[in-house]
Amino acid sequence: MNPQVTEARPRDREATRERILQAARTLFGEQGYEQVTVRMIAAAAEANIALVGRYFGSKAGLFAAVLQGEPTFGDLFTGRPEELPRRLAEYAAQRMQHPPESPILRTLERSAYHPEVRVAARERLITAVLSPLEAMLSGPDAHARARMAVSVVLGIGAMRRRVGPEEPTPADVDRLTAVFEACLAG
Amino acid sequence: MNPQVTEARPRDREATRERILQAARTLFGEQGYEQVTVRMIAAAAEANIALVGRYFGSKAGLFAAVLQGEPTFGDLFTGRPEELPRRLAEYAAQRMQHPPESPILRTLERSAYHPEVRVAARERLITAVLSPLEAMLSGPDAHARARMAVSVVLGIGAMRRRVGPEEPTPADVDRLTAVFEACLAG
């Protein structure tokens, strides 16, 4: 009814850029790269489509910018190594029921088949997850052990997405703890 | 040079249908649902594009037909239950390096986000993998234990696809055996 509901937004390049970035972060995290269109992002950011191209060059460039802005999981890989399996188990148990809060992990959980996205996601998974974990491990085969533990985390998320969420029980957490101990055992 | 290299193929509805189905099986398995176009399938089957629609209704219908024709993994879930962790470990170890031979598993490994495909893939994963495994397990929490073991298998494949293949070592197989024992422990 009101012909001018939306008041005019002040012109602010940086703020608009940030709105686009934030909208992309949310949508990519919720739906994955391929499923999200530039038009969807622009609509969510209440910005014009062309601005996506203007500020980020391309959809892939926008995705890369989203990845770059994401925090790492430092807290997961700090603390005493003996507690690591339990922490990973609690984290993975959450993944049985809910997607990660972090959009980047949500996106990495999914398969992104566009070549540019693949390499960016791969790079991110290695530097932000695999390498920190590997650095925590002592003993032989640190690389293989880290890889296996992260595989389990990925697998839990894959199962949730494919079959459906499941509320983790205390027994699940115990089992997962044993699983990660088996993964990480030197 | 030769203007008529390809000799005329006899007109055979069933054979053509089967060629399309086989081409779809291979391509879907290799590249996943979204990445494969009906034109690619038709070209691989040396059939006309329109026949895909004619014989299977739609791309999703073709995919469903592929799923239906796939064999189950009966051999993986038979035999003595005590040997199950080792068998699963050997299977998962193969998955570290190579995609599954079975196109259906290759497809299920990937995320298929088209709604029709999702439900078909989910159904298949439950009836052909989760339920048979669950039926093999005695003791409490059979459902959760089966789910966790399959999650690990999925995760191994997800890691290979994301980061790259890795040749499994004997130590990896041992570790995986311990992991599946932890998953399946009643």
Place this chain on the structure above:
DNA sequence: AACTTGAGTATACGCATGTTTACTAGCCGC
């Protein structure tokens, strides 16, 4: 107040997709 800059806009381009339509021609029963 006039000018310049650039943020924001509307629109269309080129392309690839799944799907459908009208048509052609080979095979089988009579």
Place this chain on the structure above:
DNA sequence: GCGGCTAGTAAACATGCGTATACTCAAGTT
């Protein structure tokens, strides 16, 4: 031998995508 069923074909359709273009107009400076 021929007529009708139908497998197979060629071409287009409608749509949605990422991207690019030409333009408008608000704001800061002189």
